[in-house]
Amino acid sequence: MTESRHTRSDYRHFQPITTRWHDNDLYGHVNNVTYYGFFDTAVNTYLIERGGLDIHEGEVVGFVVSSSCDYFASVSFPERxxxxxxxxxxGNSSVQYELAVFKAGEEEACAAGRFVHVFVDRANNRPVSIPARLREALAALVV
Incomplete structure (x- = not known):
């Protein structure tokens, strides 16, 4: 995803997040691993709110099996x-998310990444078909 800077028009949904004091590293910017937390927060908020994912007691959960991130510009605390x-x-049991971090009001991304969820049965950790309500929510984001 390093070919070009990603712009807002490339994405279907936006999740606002406020950086936190402890997100900054010794260099004064958000540490690279924190971006994965931003990605997880955006995806899981969407799945819970729009797809009805029950992270506490649902029969199906999503496991991250692959992830990556490219960085273009820094973000720091305090920043929206x-x-x-x-x-x-x-797919049938998996989905590849593509994500980008934008400073509030800016058109170009500071970072862009992807990760893959495989949906599994909570009881036995075996892949299952994505439930209908989740699939419908995910289908709305397909590019």
Whole structure:
């Protein structure tokens, strides 16, 4: 995803997040691993609110099996950001999310990444078909 800077028009949904004091590292910017937390927060908020995912007692859970991130510009505390979200691939039991971190009001992304969820049965950790309500919510994000 390093070919070009990603812009807001590339994404279907935006999740606002406020950076926290402890997100900054010794260099004064948000540490690289924190971006994965931003991605997780954006995706899981969407799945809970729009797809009805029950993270505490639901029969199906999503496991991250692959992830990556490219960085273009720094973000630091205190800053309001928005994580852009879209779906690049929607399979039977898996989905590839494509995400980007934007400073509030800015058009170009500071970072862009992707991760893959495989949905599994909570009881046995075996892959299952994505439940209908989740699939419908994810289908709305497909590019």
């Amino acid at each position: 950001i928005e994580v852009g979200l879209r779906v690049g691939k929607l």
